[in-house]
Amino acid sequence: MNEKQPVKPVLKEIDSLIRARYPIIYLLTHEEARLESLISSLSKKQSKEFHHWTATQGLKLYSTEDVGKYNDPLEVLVHIQKHDAPSLFLLKDFHPFLEDPHVVRRLRDLAHDLRGSFKTILIASPRLNLPIELEKEITLVDIPLPDPQELTELLQSIIDVISKRNKSSVDLKPDEARALVRAAQGLTLTEAENAFSKSVVNDSVLNVRDVNVVLKEKEQIIRKSGILEFFPANAKISEVGGLQNLKQWLGLRSKAFSTKASEFGLPTPKGVLLLGAPGCGKSLTAKAVANSWRLPLLRLDFGKIFSGLVGSSEENMRRALKVAEGVSPCVLWIDEIEKGLAGGVSGSSDGGTGARVFGTFLTWMQEKESSVFVVATANKIEALPPELLRRGRFDEIFFMDLPHAQSRMDILTIHLMKRKRDPKTFDLKSIIELTDGFSGAELEHVVVEGLFIAYSEQRELKNEDVHKAIRETIPLSITYKEELERTRQWAKTRARNADVLHASVSQVPGSKANKIERVE
């Protein structure tokens, strides 16, 4: 089964690091069993011994019944130094000992010796814990979640087991099996195995219905992490009024996540930052993008990452990004990014953790080649660190201003039709003139408020009801005026306008030219 996405060949990377005699490699992963089997295959390929160390069992040859030796971390390093044969040493509980200055010293000396040998130390750890003294000696490899190929092999092995037993059966066409693998993307190998097994156990058959079982399982597992969740992409792009430039820009990229597109020479889109007043459709657009591109929508809660409430935030950030890459192609939505960043990035209050975590994110954005399309939204420009806005992070920054007359017309039409009202039966022209300075959310509000008025009087919605609702609404643009003006000025030279600037006045019959147009 060939997945469309190019797979990051992590094994190849480790292979070449070892061949290039990098002495110590730090492998960042939660998946010990998977790592062991990867390294085991590598040791065979390179014809090297494979030694395995844990704090309780000591050092022994991998998958033998030997009694291990050298439980002490210093002892094991001495032994590695003396050992003759070309070998890979996988050290599993070693990272806590990196705080011991004796261990650090020994590793530094050993690193020097190993460069001239065919021995490599591989430290496996779920968290990044590198003392500065060792940063030059140790190379970090962040192990991604299983790729479609690995998940396919896992599924095949489960199918083989089922076929041997007679208790349950398999009923999967090749494209259904691919859908099942796709559903499991973003899970660790163990999680995927559990999800597949669960789908067999519940009804004794593995078939296309289990795609949903696996998806549900995945949603739950991902939600448990506390910072990432699958979000229903339940808005259509046709429900977004105005924002012509943005919609066109997105439209051009809708098919950019395929092998065909990259063969054509298209770079994989990185993402977009949507900046603007509250209620202008930023969150709506994020949902609509995922919906119209038919990609899963993952929401990443920056606020929670930086709050420190969910454990080591750096680890959490790395994990979330790994999951997103595992699920890719997908849309990763970071709503109100400034909320997470406010105060967290300076690093003054939290010993630099905020800055490090944010740095991890920026580096990821910069180097990202995976099909994770980031949609970040922000209301306030002041709160955003300049590094985020630099070229190479987002493909584009869009400024979403309050909708001009033509866009207000669009938005009102959308919201009337959503409530099954025929826009033609309303005097939209008058409504549009009265709603200069209203946001999309406020336009929706006046329609809904009008409905309440009409319903309370037990009659159909009339133009007057909407007018009344407008009179009773103080748009945010009045209270938010200065801030909006600042953002507008900032955006003039640094962002693209999300909407076309000059909506032709003639499209709004009877409107007073220039009064309701905001031409910049």
Ligand SMILES: Nc1ncnc2c1ncn2[C@@H]1O[C@H](COP(=O)(O)OP(=O)(O)O)[C@@H](O)[C@H]1O
């Ligand atoms: N451009 C728009 N077109 C249609 N509806 C809109 C638009 N902007 C806002 N709305 C309505 O207002 C609601 C809130 O908007 P939202 O996207 O949450 O604003 P933001 O994220 O920019 O603060 C949307 O769910 C939608 O119903």
Ligand SMILES: [Mg+2]
């Ligand atoms: Mg929003």
